[in-house]
Amino acid sequence: MKEQGKIFAGFAAFILIMAVVYGVWTTHSDHGTEAAGTTALFLAFGLCAFIAFYLGFTSKRVDTGAGDNPEAEVSDDAGEMGFFAPHSWQPLSLAIGGAFAFCGVIFGWWLMFWAAPLILIGLFGWVFEFYRGENQNQ
Template identity: 45%
Template structure:
């Protein structure tokens, strides 16, 4: 967690300094950019503080060892179905839905049932049929 803490602390400092510079160059008359940069710095320090606080309570991870190898972190990433067609259907119906947001809401209404069926099919793929567990 040390690397993440340092990264968010660096991002906090950068966005706070850029917020001050932006405010000076805009003569503090343009509030949106200045507020956005200061809010970004606030969010970065909140995340960095959480990572620092959590990092104190847990043991060091293999990522935190400067002499660590990539193989120290490897492990089980989960089960991924090698034969599933549901991600293809979900991606196509999701693309159709997002296209509908640009073209017309009628297309979104047409795509929502396909997105729902695809998502349910993918989630419950192993609860029925030939490959049920």
């Protein structure tokens, strides 16, 4: 995880430099300032910095993985990677509700009346998926 954190820190530094250059470049343009691209680049910097911080912070609390060992083989990372949820219908409900919500912004806010229940059903179903039904933990 430490190496991935360094990679994202490098991405963050590069994006920060590009955001400053882009912001200065568009400010001195004949067409006026262009705030959307500069804002997007600074937000991308923030996202990369968050991921770099998380990976760096987490790497101190977990064992060193094969990705952090320069002499590791591919087979060193073999084995169980953790617990993953079985099939679920909840993401479909969230996706349909999200699609209705975004279409509501375009076509009319009345679509939010259809989107909100679908999003809530999907969200609560996904959160409480392991507390009832066939996937209930004993």
